Amino acid sequence: MPQKQLIYKIEAGDEGRVDRIVARLTDFSRSRVRGLMLHGGVSINQEVTADAGALLVSGDELKIDYDEARKYRDAGPLSAPVRSDGRSKVGGSQRFQLIHQDETLVIVNKEAGLLTVPTEKRESQNLVDLLSRMVNPNRRTKLSLVHRLDRDTSGLLVFGQDQRAADSLIEQFAARKPKRIYAAIVKGTLKDKSGTIESYLQTDKALNQKSNTKGQGELAITHYEVIETLKNATLIQVQLETGRRNQIRAHFAELGHPVLGDQRYHKEKAQHPAWPHKRLALHARSLGFQHPATGETMHFEIELPKEFLQFVSSQKPKTTSSQTTQALD
Numbered sequence: 286m287p288q289k290q291l292i293y294k295i296e297a298g299d300e301g302r303v304d305r306i307v308a309r310l311t312d313f314s315r316s317r318v319r320g321l322m323l324h325g326g327v328s329i330n331q332e333v334t335a336d337a338g339a340l341l342v343s344g345d346e347l348k349i350d351y352d353e354a355r356k357y358r359d360a361g362p363l364s365a366p367v368r369s370d371g372r373s374k375v376g377g378s379q380r381f382q383l384i385h386q387d388e389t390l391v392i393v394n395k396e397a398g399l400l401t402v403p404t405e406k407r408e409s410q411n412l413v414d415l416l417s418r419m420v421n422p423n424r425r426t427k428l429s430l431v432h433r434l435d436r437d438t439s440g441l442l443v444f445g446q447d448q449r450a451a452d453s454l455i456e457q458f459a460a461r462k463p464k465r466i467y468a469a470i471v472k473g474t475l476k477d478k479s480g481t482i483e484s485y486l487q488t489d490k491a492l493n494q495k496s497n498t499k500g501q502g503e504l505a506i507t508h509y510e511v512i513e514t515l516k517n518a519t520l521i522q523v524q525l526e527t528g529r530r531n532q533i534r535a536h537f538a539e540l541g542h543p544v545l546g547d548q549r550y551h552k553e554k555a556q557h558p559a560w561p562h563k564r565l566a567l568h569a570r571s572l573g574f575q576h577p578a579t580g581e582t583m584h585f586e587i588e589l590p591k592e593f594l595q596f597v598s599s600q601k602p603k604t605t606s607s608q609t610t611q612a613l614d
Contacts, residue, residue: 288352295345303329304337307349313357320357325387325576325583326350332584333576335385335392381412383420384441384585389450389578391420391428392443394587397564401433401442416444431455432528437546439590440467440569445577453577458528464573467523467533468512468589470566470596471542472554475519479510482536486529493549494535505529507536515600518545518557520593533567545596559600562592 291310299306307318307327315337321327322335328348329339341347351357381399385392393416395401400411417427428444429451445451457463486494487502496502506526513520519542523533531550537543538550545566547555560566573584 288350291349291351293347293349295341295343295347297343300342301340302337303327303334303339303341303347306341306347310347311349311351311353313351317357321349321351323383323386324357325385326357328581332582333385335585381416384587385583386420387446389446389576390443390454391416391446392441392572392585395434395439395442397437397439397562397590400436402430412442413444421446432458434569435531435534435565435567437548437563437565438567438569439564440567441572441585441587442569443572443574450577454574457574461526462574464571464584465525465528465569466571467525468568468570468593469521469523469533469537470515470545470560470593471519471521471537472545472551472557473517473519473542474514475509475511475521475540475542477511480508482507482509482540484536484539486532486535488530494529494531496535496539503527503529505532505536507532513597514602515597516559516602518560518596518600520597534565559596560592564592566593566596568593 293306293310295306304315304318304322307313307321308315311318313321319337322337325333325335326349327334329341330346331348380396382394383391384394393412395412402413403411413427413430420428426447428446429448431443431445431451431454434440434442443454445454483504483506484496485500485502486505487497489495504527508524508526510522511519512522525532534544534547534550538547538555541554543551543555545555545557545560546562546564568590570589571584571586573582575581576583
């Protein structure tokens with residue numbers, strides 16, 4: 286049966302969760318709708334979404350691309366056991382969450398503590414190997430790497446289903462087209478409410494990244510905005526214009542405000558009594574790019590980890606009761 290496309294304008298009285306509205310319009314079960322969304326079949330205002338709980342309001346445009354005969358699976362073609370919250374149990378204690386999957390690419394939320402790719406030690410517990418076996422159990426080829434996150438950083442990553450798709454995405458990253466937004470908690474109070482850090486980063490003998498005043502190394506540009514000032518810490522939103530290794534960590538350490546939990550950059554100063562976690566207080570929260578095959582604008586956003594929420598809740602200054610946590614865009 287051929288692919289169908291349905292475009293529906295939300296009017297007053299039609300508002301509600303996108304999965305419920307799609308289910309009503311397509312006569313799909315809610316589980317099947319979630320599967321359709323994981324395969325990129327639902328767009329809100331021309332942006333593909335995998336968030337089944339997204340709320341539609343009057344004026345929104347909903348587009349649905351679907352095959353009436355296809356049995357869209359809720360979590361894609363999985364070969365591994367999955368918890369009730371959608372997180373994989375592949376690899377024992379190391380877990381990740383499948384956010385989106387189609388024939389061209391895969392989006393996941395990596396938890397802190399899991400390597401993106403193996404090091405020279407060839408660790409078996411790494412995201413690219415575990416995810417490749419999970420989404421393509423009958424293929425010997427691995428997913429193709431586009432970018433990576435540090436082991437102790439959590440958040441969104443995109444992989445190509447093949448090298449051609451990955452190369453297209455890599456070109457977008459090289460041209461600084463994707464929108465990458467991180468949440469971070471840094472030590473101390475930032476002087477400015479927003480700003481841009483620009484420097485040339487160069488790797489030293491200890492493999493640390495350091496700014497070079499002579500213009501040697503790779504250009505690194507980091508934009509930031511203060512979201513909330515806490516007790517001897519600050520919750521910030523960071524947008525990367527470039528994506529150098531350890532860029533956020535190096536830039537804020539050089540400002541004298543290292544990311545909490547950092548064991549490489551200003552280790553002693555990066556400690557905080559309310560942050561006992563071994564992970565970094567760094568989370569890739571939002572990712573946007575053009576789909577390599579369709580050209581559609583893709584945008585994915587995930588919630589803050591529970592460690593962040595608990596820290597922010599416990600570290601709000603009592604003297605600023607009127608201050609409220611702002612939503613991260």
